[in-house]
Amino acid sequence: PDLQVVICTAFSDASWDNIVQRFGPTDRLLILKKPFDLAEVSQLALALTEKWQLARQARTRVTELAQSRADLAASLALARAVQEATADGLLVVGPDRKIVTANRRFLEMWKLPADAIAADHRTYRLRSVLDHVVDPDAVMTRINYLYEHPEETGNDELRLKDGRIIERWTGPVRSDTGHAQARLWWFRDVTVRRRLELDRAVVIERMAAMGRLAAGVGHEINNPLTYALGNIESLLESSAASGTPPPASELVERLQEARDGLARIRVIVRDLQNLARAEETHGEVDVQQVIEQAIQIASAEVRHRAPIVRRYQPVPPIMGCRIRLGQVFLNLIINAAQAIPEGQSASNRIEIAIRDTGTTIVIEVSDTGAGIAPEHLHRIFEPFFTTKEVGAGTGLGLSISRDIVAAHNGTLSARSAPGGGTTMTVALPHAERAPAATPPVVEPAPVSRRARVLVIDDEPLIARILQRGLARHQVVVANQARDALARIQRGETFDVIFCDLMMPDVSGIDVHEYLLREHPKVAERVVFMTGGAFTSKAKSFLATVTNERIDKPFSLSQINKLVDRHLELAR
Known part of the structure; x- marks a missing residue:
């Protein structure tokens, strides 16, 4: 098909139309009539040869372009596949x-x-x-x-x-x-990764905060413990010396002071447990209550630096994690206190304001401290950035606080001037919830029936106080879980079973597992008592079990209400 054909003829009857009709239209067929000049033939041969070479080059180029186009399409398809993968x-x-x-x-x-x-x-x-x-x-x-x-x-x-x-x-x-x-x-x-990183950083900073507060918390516990023990010891000594108890009015006064001191210790321990607690549930959060707990924990750090001025407006609850928000406010309060030198309490103050803008709850923590230099203000939320002296902070507090607030769809910002103090502002959205009708409160009728109560606790003094507090009921005490289980195996029945969670040998978990297997109805009557779940097994158990639980220290009124409720349900 690439061959160039030249027909040489001396006859005039050769017709081009006939040739085209026979061979079809083509650019590769020429007629050269005799006589012809050799120079013409030579030029024609050269022209046709050059045409043949150009045609071959064009075909080669077209083939190369087609291959390049196919390669490009394959590359684009691969790039697109990688892009989509x-x-x-x-x-x-x-x-x-x-x-x-x-x-x-x-x-x-x-x-x-x-x-x-x-x-x-x-x-x-x-x-x-x-x-x-x-x-x-x-x-x-x-x-x-x-x-x-x-x-x-x-x-x-x-x-x-x-x-x-x-x-x-x-x-x-x-x-x-x-x-x-x-x-x-x-x-x-990077949502999952950032949340995992935040979880780890929160725990690290929380433990660091507890370490910094440890000495102050010891002071906060020792003060009420001193006057609680002092009142009890003075009562014992005066009674031993005279052989008779002091007058009733004096006895009541001293016991009330001792009770107040111990109640204060209970609040401190509860707040510390909340700070250290690993399980972090989400729900409605009372911002004022969380801030007050943070103030209580930080009181030893704050007391010698400045009084706290509260400017609280009534605000609705927010949705979030109470423990993590408590960590934010604790960090802000401690930072405010550390910005003020010790010993100048009369001339300084820390102000905490809560207000409602209609869509958000705004919390401001302001201090009259040294303030933050302009060149540092834009860096205070950077991880590990701190202007405090070595050992006074990790440099993670504000960074983590900002991340916690952001996780609650809120913002944390700062404004400050050297010598003019600092104000940290937290803005958190309202809880999104449908208004629920408040059911009428129906007080249960007093239960007059005497209950049969089993107390399982390896601490004899705790078992004894329960026995005294439930004096109107029949109380059976077992300081070992095996003894309690033996009573149940013998057929003894109980309306309520108060069982300590953490005990040697046979634990409260073991007791519950046995009762679920052998006496499932009895297992429903168990109320767990705990001074703190320290093992992962205990934490997991409390997170899944449906039985009631009371935290030590508890009040005797709590115990009596629990017994009455069980009797009411058994009617």
């Missing part, structure tokens, strides 16, 4: 801010329709993305800056309104000459 969102935007390409994960991450890339709705797409972020103005400012500086890269995190945390990286896409011809945006959902 990644778990990250990818977006490429041209210099005119029009989308060049984006993968499916990007659309899913920002909840955009599948045709969002094909359609020319740049404003709509950007608005849809900004609708998801917590601080759209700041995000838009950063986007504009990066487009105005096409050579710059950026790496930050975006917090979304639905609680997700998206890591964002962006940089120029360069041509072979190094010119920035587009911008790549890379998005990765």
Whole structure:
């Protein structure tokens, strides 16, 4: 098919139309009529040879271009497959801010329709993305800056309104000459990773805070313990010396003082247990109550530096984790106290204000301390940044506090001036809940029946106080769980069983497992008493068991109400 044919003829009856009709139209067939000049033949041969060579080169080039096109299509298909296979969102935007390409994960991450890339709705797409972020103005400012500086890269995190945390990286896409011809945006959902990191950091900072507070807490416990023990010892000594008890009025006064001191210790221990507690449930949180507990824990740190001024307005509850929010407020109060030198309490103050803006609860912790230098103010939320002396802090407190508040869809900010004190502001959204009708409170009728109560506790003094407090009932005490189980095996029946959780040999968990297996109805009557679940097994057990639980120290009125409730349910 590539052969060039020249027909040489001396006959005039050769017709081109006949030749075309016979061979078809072609550019490779020529007629040369005799006589002809040898120079013409030579030139024709050269021209036809050059034409043949050019045609062959063209065909080769077309073949190469077809192969290049196929290779390019395969490369694009592979690149697209890789782009779609990644778990990250990818977006490429041209210099005119029009989308060049984006993968499916990007659309899913920002909840955009599948045709969002094909359609020319740049404003709509950007608005849809900004609708998801917590601080759209700041995000838009950063986007504009990066487009105005096409050579710059950026790496930050975006917090979304639905609680997700998206890591964002962006940089120029360069041509072979190094010119920035587009911008790549890379998005990765790091929510789970950040939450795990926050969980670890929260525990570390919480333990560090407890360590810093340990000496002060010892002081807070020793003071009420001193006058509680002092009153009891003086009563014992005066009774032993005279042989008769003191007058009733004096006896009541001293016992009330001792009780008040011990009740104060109970509050301190409870607050410390809340701070150290590993299990972190979410629900409605009374902000004022959480702040008051933080003040109580930090009181030894605060007392010698400044009085606390409270400016509380009535506010609705918020949804969140009481323990973690307590850690935030404790950190802010301790920071405020440490900004004020010791021994100048009369001329300083720490003010805590709570107010409701209608959509958010705002908590402000202000101090009259040294303030924060302007060059440090923008860095105070950075991990490990601190201006405190060595040993006074980990540098994680404010960073973790900000993350905790952000996890509650809130914000933590600071304003300060050197010598003018500092104000830390926490803003948290209202709890989103439907108003529930308040059921009428029906006081249970007093139960007059005498209950049969079993107390299982390896501490004889605790068992004895329960026996005294439940004097109107028949109380059986077992200081060993085996003895208690033996009574049940013999057929003895009990309306209520108070069982200590942590006991040697046979624990409260073992007792419950045995009763569930052998006497399931009796297992329902067990009330667990605990001074703290320290093992993972005990923590897991308390988190899953449906039986009632009372924390030590408990009041005798609690115990009696529990017995009455069990009798009422048994009617």
